[in-house]
Amino acid sequence: MAMTQTTPRQLAERLRVHFGERIVHADVSHGQVTIEVTPAHLVETCTALRDDLGFRFAQLTDLCGVDFLSYGEGEWSTSETATTQGFGRGVTGDSAPGRFDWEHRQRHPQFLRRFASVVHLLSFEHNIRLRVRSFAPEDALPVLPTLTGVWPSANWYEREAFDLFGIVYEGHPDLRRILTDYGFVGHPFRKDFPLIGNVEVRYDPEARRVVYEPVASVTPRVTVARVVREDSRWSTAREEAADDWKDN
Amino acid sequence: MTDPHDQAGEIRSYTMNFGPQHPAAHGVLRLVMEMEGETIVRIDPHVGLLHRGTEKLAESKPFNHSIGYMDRLDYVSMMCNEHAYVRAIEQLMGIEPPERAQWIRTLFDEVTRILNHLMWVGSNALDLGAMAVFLYAFREREELMDCYEAVSGARMHATYYRPGGVYRDLPARMIEYKESPWHKGKDLKRMNAWREGSMLDFLDAFAEDFQHKVDEYEELLTDNRIWKQRTVDIGIVSPEQAMALGMSGPMLRASGIEWDLRKKQPYAKYAEVDFEIPVGTRGDCYDRYLVRMAEMRQSALIIRQCVDWLRKNPGPVMVENYKVAPPKREDMKESMEALIHWFKLFTEGFSVPAGETYAAVEAPKGEFGCYLVSDGANKPFRVHLRAPGFAHLSSINEITAGHMLPDVVAMIGTYDLVFGEVDR
Numbered sequence: 001m002a003m004t005q006t007t008p009r010q011l012a013e014r015l016r017v018h019f020g021e022r023i024v025h026a027d028v029s030h031g032q033v034t035i036e037v038t039p040a041h042l043v044e045t046c047t048a049l050r051d052d053l054g055f056r057f058a059q060l061t062d063l064c065g066v067d068f069l070s071y072g073e074g075e076w077s078t079s080e081t082a083t084t085q086g087f088g089r090g091v092t093g094d095s096a097p098g099r100f101d102w103e104h105r106q107r108h109p110q111f112l113r114r115f116a117s118v119v120h121l122l123s124f125e126h127n128i129r130l131r132v133r134s135f136a137p138e139d140a141l142p143v144l145p146t147l148t149g150v151w152p153s154a155n156w157y158e159r160e161a162f163d164l165f166g167i168v169y170e171g172h173p174d175l176r177r178i179l180t181d182y183g184f185v186g187h188p189f190r191k192d193f194p195l196i197g198n199v200e201v202r203y204d205p206e207a208r209r210v211v212y213e214p215v216a217s218v219t220p221r222v223t224v225a226r227v228v229r230e231d232s233r234w235s236t237a238r239e240e241a242a243d244d245w246k247d248n
Numbered sequence: 249m250t251d252p253h254d255q256a257g258e259i260r261s262y263t264m265n266f267g268p269q270h271p272a273a274h275g276v277l278r279l280v281m282e283m284e285g286e287t288i289v290r291i292d293p294h295v296g297l298l299h300r301g302t303e304k305l306a307e308s309k310p311f312n313h314s315i316g317y318m319d320r321l322d323y324v325s326m327m328c329n330e331h332a333y334v335r336a337i338e339q340l341m342g343i344e345p346p347e348r349a350q351w352i353r354t355l356f357d358e359v360t361r362i363l364n365h366l367m368w369v370g371s372n373a374l375d376l377g378a379m380a381v382f383l384y385a386f387r388e389r390e391e392l393m394d395c396y397e398a399v400s401g402a403r404m405h406a407t408y409y410r411p412g413g414v415y416r417d418l419p420a421r422m423i424e425y426k427e428s429p430w431h432k433g434k435d436l437k438r439m440n441a442w443r444e445g446s447m448l449d450f451l452d453a454f455a456e457d458f459q460h461k462v463d464e465y466e467e468l469l470t471d472n473r474i475w476k477q478r479t480v481d482i483g484i485v486s487p488e489q490a491m492a493l494g495m496s497g498p499m500l501r502a503s504g505i506e507w508d509l510r511k512k513q514p515y516a517k518y519a520e521v522d523f524e525i526p527v528g529t530r531g532d533c534y535d536r537y538l539v540r541m542a543e544m545r546q547s548a549l550i551i552r553q554c555v556d557w558l559r560k561n562p563g564p565v566m567v568e569n570y571k572v573a574p575p576k577r578e579d580m581k582e583s584m585e586a587l588i589h590w591f592k593l594f595t596e597g598f599s600v601p602a603g604e605t606y607a608a609v610e611a612p613k614g615e616f617g618c619y620l621v622s623d624g625a626n627k628p629f630r631v632h633l634r635a636p637g638f639a640h641l642s643s644i645n646e647i648t649a650g651h652m653l654p655d656v657v658a659m660i661g662t663y664d665l666v667f668g669e670v671d672r
Contacts, residue, residue, distance in 0.1 A: 061608075118632075124507055151494070228599065
């Protein structure tokens, strides 16, 4: 057991010193440390995080995919024009997730690449957590190295991220779909995959079997528009609370 | 089965299908098992039959609308799931619920833990051939579900925890049984004996008596020869395996690792209550049984401490921040601003500042985590729910290979699987 509890800031600093150029950046927010690692260094860095006595991240608690397409996009502009335009017309735009085509996809300056794999690590010995993010270099075919060799628990999580986001984990021993149906087409958690899906099933009494058809029984409907608001109270609150954030 | 016998009549390994509709599968689990006689060679679980895309649905709704989905993930430990989700939102917004709300959450997390473990001990015993435990366990579950109903109006899917506190304060009166052709006279009086006061009085009486109830379950199982034959030395998980395979909760503790988020990374009011972490030594199914039984006893102790505090300290149960919580009804009659806040909150919801966080709670099954990414909108950008059962089930091949077929049933039971959370 560690003598004293490592604070998130100390951990971030130690990571910066220990890994140097191998990590893109390490930052602290809400008492949690996030590091970004390039795919080329991912396995090597994670192995060190697991084995190095100062870290000892014995468990990969969680791994998930994130699709940063349309990050920060609202459906309803809250500038001064909003009051004259009203709500109903506000949501007919095509900027919102699930309702734009590939050519008109939105890019957020902070997240130029689309798919990331986010790993949450836990060190029982030092009672610390760490978030490791790495972006797939290609948007069209996102490929990342597998972590199954480092932590066996990555196996199903990577299958899940492959299934839902189409992130290919190179070297994974058994990269099959896991949550979606047998024979499912597409990756449903991508932001350009419609919420209502692409196909629906019904029993066809004439053919005497279940048939797949394009969705016709439901239409996409927005009950509450997606609105991005920058509230000054939050930034004030953040600054005030910055020093006394509890660990996790 | 596919051709178990070759020409010479010699038994070779064959593949057997288990589930998805099987009473011992605890929902919809399909296992494709490669077997050598009755011995398991390899298991390939097929999950996802209950996949509802909860995380994607949450992206299309304001933050508050998804609390109810959390109940439906692990539908036997409802409020613990809510707790992880609302905690993630609170962390991003930098708000802290009032003290009383945190005590109520601690109280109901423990009520939920007992609910879950009762369901577990009942159904696991049923899987392994003991009917009576199930009936005993459901007797007590019924009482606790009434507490759920008393605070939230729903027996299971409570939607009681909200960002910034809980939906409303504890009820002054506990709900009582009404007279009916089946319950009347002395019978009715006995059933309502604890229910004459408030819900806290009821829970206090329940928690005091519950230790004897756990004795009753233990009487049926702990020294039961058949139970021990089915569980001792079955599915041994070494501490190293438990950590590497992503295990948490009782699965981890039964393998001898003293790790409980309530102690190690305390949230709500767990730092202020007194309890112990039961730990196993062998990491087999029997140890996991003992750990869960001991946890129920500890939960009852925590409940009594929470009741004690809550009786003495009235106060608000929701933050007074109209951006997050609705204003009081009477304020809306007088104040224009309160009315605007009310309207904006219910038509648009609240915007959560951009950022990301991971909030974990010690759910009855293990670590239930919520990874939340917000881009500053009134809907989450990405929610990922870390369900303990998903990691547990993924280890089934490694743990049960070499065991007999009936041990797989014991193992599925001891994982405490609920497919609402595995498949999400």
